[in-house]
Amino acid sequence: MSTPTDTEVESVSRRRLRWQRRLNALRNWVGVMKDDRLGQVGLAILAAFILVGIFARPITIEIGPAWFQIQPFSLAPYEPGARVADENLQGPTWDHPLGTTALGRDVLSQVIVGTRVTLIVGTIAAFMAVFIGANVGIISAYYGGWVDDVLMRITDVVYGVPFLPFAIALVFILGASLVNVIFAIVLILWRGTARVVRSQVLSHKQRPYVESAKAIGASNFRIMYVQIMPNVLPLISLYAAFAVAWAVIAEASLSFLGLGPPGMLSWGEIIYDVRSAGALREAWWWVFPPGICIMLFVMSVFFIGRSLEKVVNPELRHTQ
Amino acid sequence: MGLREYVVRRILQLVFTLWAFVTLLFVLFRMVPGDPTTRFVMEYPTTEEREARIQELGLNEPLYVQYVEYMSQLLRGEFGDSTHYREPVRELIFPLFLNTVVLMFTALLIAYTIGVLFGAAMGWLRGSRFERAGIIGVLMARSSPEFWVGIILVTVFVFQLGWLPRSGIGGYGGELTMNVIDRYVNFDFLRHLILPALTGAIVYLATPALLMRNTMLEVLKADFVEMKKAEGLPERTVLYKHAARNSVLPLVTVAAIATGAAMGGSVIIETVFNWPGIGREMVNSVTRNDYPVAMAAFLLMGTAVIVMNFVADMLYLYLDPRVKYE
Numbered sequence: 001m002s003t004p005t006d007t008e009v010e011s012v013s014r015r016r017l018r019w020q021r022r023l024n025a026l027r028n029w030v031g032v033m034k035d036d037r038l039g040q041v042g043l044a045i046l047a048a049f050i051l052v053g054i055f056a057r058p059i060t061i062e063i064g065p066a067w068f069q070i071q072p073f074s075l076a077p078y079e080p081g082a083r084v085a086d087e088n089l090q091g092p093t094w095d096h097p098l099g100t101t102a103l104g105r106d107v108l109s110q111v112i113v114g115t116r117v118t119l120i121v122g123t124i125a126a127f128m129a130v131f132i133g134a135n136v137g138i139i140s141a142y143y144g145g146w147v148d149d150v151l152m153r154i155t156d157v158v159y160g161v162p163f164l165p166f167a168i169a170l171v172f173i174l175g176a177s178l179v180n181v182i183f184a185i186v187l188i189l190w191r192g193t194a195r196v197v198r199s200q201v202l203s204h205k206q207r208p209y210v211e212s213a214k215a216i217g218a219s220n221f222r223i224m225y226v227q228i229m230p231n232v233l234p235l236i237s238l239y240a241a242f243a244v245a246w247a248v249i250a251e252a253s254l255s256f257l258g259l260g261p262p263g264m265l266s267w268g269e270i271i272y273d274v275r276s277a278g279a280l281r282e283a284w285w286w287v288f289p290p291g292i293c294i295m296l297f298v299m300s301v302f303f304i305g306r307s308l309e310k311v312v313n314p315e316l317r318h319t320q
Numbered sequence: 321m322g323l324r325e326y327v328v329r330r331i332l333q334l335v336f337t338l339w340a341f342v343t344l345l346f347v348l349f350r351m352v353p354g355d356p357t358t359r360f361v362m363e364y365p366t367t368e369e370r371e372a373r374i375q376e377l378g379l380n381e382p383l384y385v386q387y388v389e390y391m392s393q394l395l396r397g398e399f400g401d402s403t404h405y406r407e408p409v410r411e412l413i414f415p416l417f418l419n420t421v422v423l424m425f426t427a428l429l430i431a432y433t434i435g436v437l438f439g440a441a442m443g444w445l446r447g448s449r450f451e452r453a454g455i456i457g458v459l460m461a462r463s464s465p466e467f468w469v470g471i472i473l474v475t476v477f478v479f480q481l482g483w484l485p486r487s488g489i490g491g492y493g494g495e496l497t498m499n500v501i502d503r504y505v506n507f508d509f510l511r512h513l514i515l516p517a518l519t520g521a522i523v524y525l526a527t528p529a530l531l532m533r534n535t536m537l538e539v540l541k542a543d544f545v546e547m548k549k550a551e552g553l554p555e556r557t558v559l560y561k562h563a564a565r566n567s568v569l570p571l572v573t574v575a576a577i578a579t580g581a582a583m584g585g586s587v588i589i590e591t592v593f594n595w596p597g598i599g600r601e602m603v604n605s606v607t608r609n610d611y612p613v614a615m616a617a618f619l620l621m622g623t624a625v626i627v628m629n630f631v632a633d634m635l636y637l638y639l640d641p642r643v644k645y646e
Contacts (some may be wrong), residue, residue, distance in 0.1 A: 017425065037456075039503050076338075081469070127449065146348070153333075153336065153337075154329050156333060156336075156337050157337050157340040157341055159337075159625070159629060160338075160341050160622055160625050160626035160629065161622055161625070161628075162581070162583060162584025162585075162618070162621040162622055162624075162625050163581075163582055163584055163585075164585065164587050165587055165599070165602055165617070165618050165621050165622075166584075166618070167605060168587065168602070168603060168606060169348060169602075169614065170348070172606045172607070173348065173349070236601075245463070249465045252465050252467075253467065253587075253588050254350060254467075254575065256465070256467045256588070257587075257588075257591060257603055268465075271468070271471070272466070277402050280471065280474070280479075281475075281476070281479050284475070287471060287475075291464070291468040291471065291472075294463075294464070294465060294468060295460065295463050295464045295468065296463075298463035298464075299459055299460055299462075299463035299497070302459050302462065302463055303459070306459075
């Protein structure tokens with residue numbers, strides 16, 4: 001057994017330090033959350049939606065031994081796309097707590113299944129957008145010069161593109177599908193993150209720790225993603241939270257216009273169905289639940305975003 | 321960097337952004353998969369009709385010739401002919417654009433008037449139950465997509481109470497042939513304007529209200545507010561005359577940006593209320609494959625966003641002389 005060399009000791013202690021720092025950041029967030037009633041409400045609502053989304057349809061895992069296979073389990077009481085009631089446009093009953101659609105389908109099942117589509121589109125689009133935005137911001141600020149110029153001019157142009165009309169045109173040209181809806185949202189949504197991350201990284205670039213990393217001979221890649229990135233991460237997660245909100249609203253709006261992913265019942269799509277069935281006037285049980293779900297979901301993300309904001313910008317804590 | 325250089329650079333940037341946007345638009349509408357004539361020609365064309373149409377649209381030319389032609393057309397303010405209405409897009413689209421401007425301007429005016437007053441009150445009464453309820457209410461409104469707010473308003477004020485009309489801007493379909501004054505200056509138009517404008521106002525209210533609250537909190541910490549209070553001025557005077565006035569500045573630029581963005585956001589509101597504006601026309605023309613109209617609508621919205629972003633920067637420069645030029 002050899003004794004650890006100095007560099008090994010150093011790297012171990014540095015790693016411990018880094019973990020310490022992460023733990024502190026987490027504790028910091030928990031601390032803020034403790035005093036933030038709205039943040040707690042947001043987390044609770046979001047957790048509920050995530051659970052509903054996961055268990056919306058039957059889950060079967062077919063890999064592994066027999067005892068591991070999970071029995072079909074579904075929160076949605078009925079097949080959402082099948083005719084399950086004798087009466088069309090029937091108000092709430094015990095069998096159908098949220099009534100039926102114009103085609104005799106169960107509204108509650110549709111709303112439950114819609115949760116999953118909304119979650120998938122919202123999170124995938126938001127994370128892709130923030131991933132692109134964060135990278136553009138970091139690379140742009142770190143390298144500066146013509147790289148910065150090119151990337152920022154592109155960002156400027158994207159800032160001039162009206163979000164929803166662009167998404168409508170793009171989805172229409174490429175065809176309505178899950179991938180295209182997400183693609184259209186991501187293509188616009190990254191711009192905000194890019195700008196904010198860039199300005200944050202610009203200030204970090206000047207700090208001594210970056211200088212010393214450079215002096216040691218760390219690679220650019222390492223400085224950007226190992227040294228600087230963790231410091232901007234809280235800001236990035238804040239933008240991720242808001243991006244989820246925008247992505248969900250954008251998807252709902254596209255679906256409302258009939259440009260949503262076909263065959264996937266998102267909440268916006270359900271409202272589109274009500275409208276195209278001409279049932280807005282009478283079928284309140286059909287149009288209200290999906291709309292309330294959209295509102296609650298987006299609101300929960302905004303609430304969480306506000307508490308993240310306090311972590312990112314400690315000054316806000318005192319002004320509450 | 322000096323002031324003059326900054327302004328010149330910003331103007332060059334504006335021109336570049338407009339050019340890039342227009343080019344993007346050209347590329348986007350050339351991305352249409354399949355034979356472009358199937359989208360530009362009416363249904364079931366004969367071969368000759370098709371050939372004629374290709375000639376007419378210049379689609380047989382090389383791409384760069386098409387691009388140059390397209391750019392020069394735009395510079396002359398020409399958008400071609402609508403394939404659906406069979407008339408020049410320019411004449412078609414400007415009344416619609418005006419309808420959108422009127423609607424969105426009203427919505428933003430309401431949102432920013434109420435938002436500023438409400439935000440100032442929230443900042444002033446910080447920590448109170450009023451502030452808490454205000455924040456929740458404002459975030460709730462912001463979390464609702466425009467179509468949802470619109471549907472709720474329609475359900476209440478049209479279906480239940482029957483007070484207001486459901487759609488259109490008044491008259492019987494002849495709205496667009498009337499001259500501007502006849503179109504907008506009458507009671508019927510006002511009745512039609514209320515619900516869509518309110519929908520926009522509710523959704524746009526959150527930004528000014530929350531921002532106003534935040535800057536109020538900053539300003540209230542400043543010494544001069546304490547001094548005014550110490551001078552014995554009544555609270556209301558200090559609040560609205562001194563604190564609020566100083567908090568409004570950052571909002572002016574945000575309002576300029578919002579004005580541009582609202583042009584794009586009008587799509588949903590106009591669809592819900594059947595408002596004959598540029599947003600609804602864009603959705604309709606896209607589903608009708610009427611590409612010249614869709615392109616023109618998209619171009620106008622994008623130009624509005626770009627120009628208003630520029631205006632916001634210039635306003636910021638004018639309002640806050642301490643600004644550092646990047």
